[in-house]
Amino acid sequence: MQLKRRKFIQLGSAAGAALTVGSQFGMKAKASALMELKQTGSASPTGKKNQEIPYTCLTCNIEDGGIAYVEDGRIRRLEGNPNHPGNRGKLCAKGNAGHLHVYDPTRILNPLKRVGPRGSGKWKRITWDEALSEVAGKIQGAMDIDPMSVMFQYGRNRTHGLVYRFMNALGSGTVNNHTSICECNKKVAMEHAWGPDIETPDFAHTKYILNFGSNLAEAAYFHNPYIQRLMDGKIENKAKLVTFDPRMTNTGAISDEWIPLKPATDGVVALAMCNVILQEGLADTEFIRKYTNVTAHQLTEHLKQYTPEFAEKESGVSADTIRRIAIEFATAGPATTYTYRGSSMHQNGVYTEKATMMLNVVTGNIEKRGGFNLPRGLGFGGGPGPHPPKPPHSILKYPPEYPLASHHVSHHVSHSILEGRQKINVFMLYCHNPLYTQPDGDTWKQILTSEKHIPYSVSFSINMDDSTKYADIILPDTTFLERWDPESMPSSALGWVGLRQPVIKPLGNAKAFRDTIYELAQKIDPDGKRGVKKYFSYGSAESYVKNQLEATPGLKAAGGFKLLKKYGVWPFYDKKKEDNFKFGAHEETLSESDLAGTTLEGRTLMKGGKSVGLMVDGKAVRGFGTPSRTFQVNVPEWEHYGFEPMPHYEAIEDHKRMKSDELLLSTYKPNVHTQSRTPNLKWLQELHHRNPAWINTETAKARGIGNDDLIRITSPIGYMVTKARVTEGIHPQVVAIATSSGMSNKSTLGNYGGSKDPDIVQNTWWDDTGVHPNQIIPVSTDPIGGGMGWFDTVITVTKAKSGDKYGDTRSDRGAARKAFEKALSKATKVRTEDAHNTTAKTNVRDEIHTEVGGVFGTTAKLRDFEDPFNTTA
Amino acid sequence: MAKKIKYAMVIDINRCIGCKACMTSCKAENEVPLGVFRNHVRELEKGIYPNMKKIFLPVLCNQCDKPACKAALPEGYEDAITKRDDGIVVWDEAKCKGKVAEAAIEGCPYSNPYMHPQKNVFQKCDYCAHRVDAGLQPACVATCIGGARIFGDVNDSTSDVFKYMATHSTHVLKPEEGTEPNTYYVALDRITAERLEGSQQLPPTDATEIAVENFSG
Structure with missing residues (x-):
């Protein structure tokens, strides 16, 4: 290759120098005079010795282990916990900035009571006693009418059962999570196929990775732990990585092949590949015979309909490519697929997830070194007894139209409240910002601002987010660095339990949710007559979490809670064990x-x-x-x-009818953000604050759109005016917009008790904070999984019209309602009594996810951890 | 007698995932103000859909054996920037400020040094010298989740950096400047001059683009 000489970069002569040095390589290693540099440790610029306190991260939901360096009561720095088997001493871009949550100038550090109309931004500072008395009074009033009218809507709730303990004690089953806007279609598919709702691929030892729409290099479960292993597999084990994704993600960038495809067609590509593998005689028919509930013959006959040519017609991926990749995957040696939201959060997402899993089934790559494996999470108990009985489930949680949606249907909740399906008297919001993170945000705004639909609204929040600003009362929560939680995630082949513990005292008058709920329960039931108080007699948050963790088999003998406080995680990482891990x-x-x-x-x-x-x-x-x-x-x-x-495989109805000038809207998580939680962390905001819409060069040209031009994007429920990022890195029929921009709380610097940061005040160099697309994304739903069809919205894109201003966003409530009704019309027509029976059945899953805190490893047993201390000796 | 310690960093472009963990860990470790960086990850795009490529190029101070920043210091201020025995290029904030700092910043062909917006002093990446002195890896190395950064003593045949350089072909940025960098790259030849010339750069106001501007300026 001819390299032009340029001043910019030159390939230099250092290779020669390296060779000279390299000539010594291979000599017997001598003990170095230099102490080997440690990965982590304290080196404060002040020279002061720092306290080193392990914690579990929560800048996203991966739960990596960290060490906080605390100097004079202030967190100076966060680093990865080198003992953690998942993240192995490393943090991602968000994790490294995690302590900015604590010192976020938009933090709320005192209870606030609304004194103007909802959303007016007029607040009065009140005491905790006043705040809790008021909330307790409202809850008592609602309980007297109907306990089910007390509603709790949570998002990233990592209390592992506390919300349910509280709501069960009140006698209300009106509790909702946010999983239907996350990845529930994947979960539902996996649970019915093999039990647990996630996989742990052995990326480090695989030879081939087929990635359908996940972006492990930037986000997805489990970004940091998995990409470490994936890069080891790719570089050291020479694994091939193939990524199907309409957008050139960073994962696409590091892939050997990036294959863009039409959204929601991953399933047909996967099934066509399975068909090829069976037709070519490359299938592991013994695995199918022994471990599935079909015969290889049945499966072969069934899959014949999915020819590579049919898949090409649907997806745009050539039949030749499908054949070639299928044969490569089946013959590479150990191989695995990987998926997350990209392929599964469509209206056909459950089918798609099952289809991609099938690639591992037909090749027998299940539970193998280098294969697609069951998760290894360790469980822990539901905390100290007694435990309140379980009230009936609200129709908001398990709508009968979705009998298999075991992870709730949260994006239907706003419409369901609007139509009075469940009367609400008290609404509580925790770790969730529905107005921003849910589709059709305007309908959420409609109910959050309506005192008719939500007479009283409480937000447990660390800052004034887009939804909290409509609350009647705000109970200031603590950040993840000021609270107790038990944790476990299957982020490596080795299971672990970890501890989240406060590394500093809560700032100002912020109070950890665990403590707030405890105190609230005493206020609601001071004399015990309501039967609430007895479930809140465990004392401190610490003792609750200690009880939960110490129920983990083997932990007590290994050192118990004391060990976790000291090391943050158990068991310790041992590379040798991961390398020789026993699968099967x-x-x-x-x-x-x-x-x-x-x-x-x-x-x-x-x-x-x-x-x-x-x-x-x-x-x-x-x-x-x-x-x-x-x-x-x-x-x-x-x-x-x-x-x-x-x-x-089932094509999306709307996509079949797309006109030639119509496009599909996709959203994505950039590598430095977690939806609405991180945008006010200055170092992350600096790296990613605006979110121009990615549009293919040809698509843009056909519409006269140039880079950075103002454009109007019109969906079935509204339009937004944003800017274009014209790129070769996206499918010509797709427009993609990043989340984590377009937040409304940037102007609240230091307004609610948080301190101003002079660096932010003096050195912020950007004023463009982007435009958020969720308001124009209509509700749509997978009828099996109950998950949101995030990447299915049909849109048109034009140059902005005269009078359009950057940031304009309009949505039509009537059209939004129609979209919701359309989603419902595709749901199962089930008899109500049958639906209730199914609801009862899904309760089992629900309890798994709430009581033992979403620990996935239901089939994997704790093993091989005799003495964690010796492994780090 | 043991050889003198000489610190170097190898960045393996084949392992960089563009995650920017190094950028925020650097900001946190060194309390770097908004608007300036000691460590950037550039994103480069090239090609026509669907044959499109994207690649990441982390850039930081090269801790040159012949530091151009130091050479650019005005007469009488030669000791405002010094090279430590272990090769790390450091500065004296009491001396390297104002016009002196401006000259040094101007002198660097890699655009790594910057003026601290409030203190009006020269600053840059120093391989986290305070961490190295405390027996710790630089912050960007410690947190590199792609495993792209290898740091250590190139004079120590047992060190990871020595072994990596011995088994991989490495290149440096702008060798024609004669600065003799100590930050080496594996697979820099993936970023050909041709690719860079045709690469689409990220839109304005993205921090990565600041890197691009600094770099080519």
Whole structure:
């Protein structure tokens, strides 16, 4: 290759120098005179010794381990916890800026009571006693009318059961999470297919990674831990990485091949590949025979309809490419897929997730070194007893139209409240900013500002976010560096439990949610007559969390809570163990005691009404965490509700009817942000504050749009005026806009008790903070999973019209309502009583996710951790 | 006798994922004000859809053996910037300020040094000398989740950086400047002059673009 000489960069002669030095390589290693440099530690510029306190991060939901360096009561710096098996001493861009949450000038450090109309920004500072008395009074009043009229809407709730303890004690099942706008379609598909709702691929030892729409290099579960292993696999193990994504993400950038495709067609590409693999005789038919509930012949016949040519017509990916990648994937050696929201948060997302999982099934890459594996999360208990009984579930949580939506349907809640499906008297908001993060934000604004629909509204918040500003009362919460939580995530092959502990005292009069709820319960039920108080007798937040964590098998013997306070995580990372990790959890033979009292139903071993194992060629093995203990290629529950039980692709109705000038709107998370939580962290905002819409060069040209031109994007429910980023890095039919811009709380510097940061005041060099698209994104829903069809919105894009101003956003409430009704019309038509039965069934899953805190590893047992202390000796 | 310590960093472009963890860890560790950076990750794009490529180029101070910033110091201020025995280029804020700082900043062909907006003094990346002196890796190295940064003593044959350089071909930025950098790159040849020339740069107001401007300016 001819390299032109340029002043800018030159490839220099250092290679020669390196060779000279390199000639010594291979000599017997000598002990260095120099102490090896440690990865982490304290080096304060003041020379003062810092306290070093381990914590668990919460700048996103991956729960990496960190060490806080505290100097004179102030957090000077955060670093990764080198003992943490997931993130191995490293933090991402957000994690490194995590302490800015504590010192965020927009923090609220005193309870605030609204004194003007909702949203007027007029607040009065009140005492905690006044605040809690008022909220307790409102809750008592609502309980007297109907406990179910007390509603709790949470987002990133990491209390692992406290919200449910509180709401159950009040007798209200009107509790909603935010999973339907996150990744619930993936979860629902996986739960029915193999039990747990996530996978832990062994990226470090794989040979081939097929990535459908996830962006591990920037976001996704588990960005930091997984990308470390993925890069090890790619560079050291020479694995090939292929990414299907309409947008050139950073993951696309590091991929060997970036293959853009039409959104919502990942499933048909995956099924066509499975078809090719079976047709070519490359399938692991033994795995299919032993561990699934179909035969290889049935599967081959079923998949014949998904030809590469059909997939090409749907997705735009050439049949030749599909054939080639399929054969590469099947013959590479250990291989794995990876997905997250990109492929699954469409209206056909559940089918898509199952389709991509099938690639691992047909190639037998399940539970293998270098393969697609079950998660290893460690569980912990629901905290100190007694535990309140469970009230009935609200229709807002489990709408009967979505009998299989086991993770709630949160993006329907605003419309459901509007139509009076559940009367609300007290609304509580915690770690969630629906007006910003939910689709159709204007409908949320409508209910949050309406005293008819929400007579009283409480927000537990660390700052004045877009939704909190409409609250009647704000109870200032603490950041993740000022609170207690137990944690566990399957972010490496080795399971772990971690501790989030306060590294400093809460700033100002902020109070940790755990303490606020405890005190609120005493206020609601001072004399115990309401039957609430008895569930809040455990004392401190610390003792609650200690109780939860110490229920983890083996932890107490290893050092218990004391060990976690000291090291932040258990068990410790041991590279050797991860390298030699024993896979094949589904093949594990059942012991005599496991087998005692079992009966056989077909191939499934039953005990006490529960399936516990699978007979494979006369051997009793653990199998998968499904009712049949097989990997359910055929899901009978889906058929029951009129869905396709076998691997399936269904094109999105709206996409079939798209006109030639119409496009699809996609949104994405940039690498330095977590939706609405991080934009006011200065170092992150500096790196990413504006969010021009990515539009393909040809698409832009056809519309006379140039780079940075003002454009109008029109959706079925409204329009927005933003700027164009004309690029070759996006599918010509797709426009993509980053989230985490266009927040409204930038002007509240130091208004609510937080301190002004002179650096922000003096040195902020940008004023463009972007335009947020969610207000023009209509509600749409996967009828199986109940998840939001985030990337399905059909739009038109034109140059801005005369009079359009940057940032203009309009939405039509009537059109938004129609979109919601359209989503509902595609839901299952089930009889109400049947729906209730199903709801009862889904409760089991719900409890798994709330009581043991979303720990995924239901089939993986704790093992191989004899003595964590020795591993770091 | 043991060889003198000489610090160097290798950045393997094949392992950089453009995550910017190094950028925020640097800001935090060194209390770098908004608007200036000691460490940037440039993003470069090239090609026509769908044959489009994107690549990341982290840039920081090269701790040159012949530092151009030092050479540019006005007469009488030669000791405002010094090279430590271990190769790290450091500055004296009491001396390297105002016009002196401006000259030094102007002199660097890599545009790493900047004027502190409030203190009006010269600052730049110094491989986190305070951390290195405390036996710690530079902040960007410690947190690099792609594993792209290798740091240590190139004179120590047991060090990771020595081993990496011995097994990989490395290049430096702008060798024609004669500055003799100690920050080396693996796979810099992926970023050809041709690709850079045709690369679309990120839109204005993105911090990454500041890097581009500084770099080519």
